[in-house]
Amino acid sequence: MIGSLLYLTASRPDIMFSVFLCARFQVDPKESHLTAVKRIFRYLLGTQSLGIWYPRHNTSFEIIGFADSDFAGCKVDRKSISGTCQFIGQSLVS
Structure with a gap:
């Protein structure tokens, strides 16, 4: 999921900080990190016209x-x- 979000940061710089922050924790992810990633996807779903x-x-x-x-x-x-x-x-x- 993080790889997909990293790819999207090329056209959606508004999610760059949040995605890079979540990517830091890929070595030892917790449930809260999965929740944050899902929240980013929900944000993208609601703001499809931005970019x-x-x-x-x-x-x-x-x-x-x-x-x-x-x-x-x-x-x-x-x-x-x-x-x-x-x-x-x-x-x-x-």
Whole structure:
């Protein structure tokens, strides 16, 4: 089930955090993790019209990327944090 959800995160970035969090526990899953995965599937069933859509007649099909990073910004463990997002036209890709 997690593999199917991981595949869907390519077109449904709204479930990415929840799916990756559930995937962490695949070594020793509990009943609560199965409940969470079923809840994600119910959410997908209720929101089938959401996702990344690419318009057919998009005049602007340029690739735009944004990045942000913080060097050792966490005061507790001094870990660095970074993030990126890429758009094709007006659609978020990753």
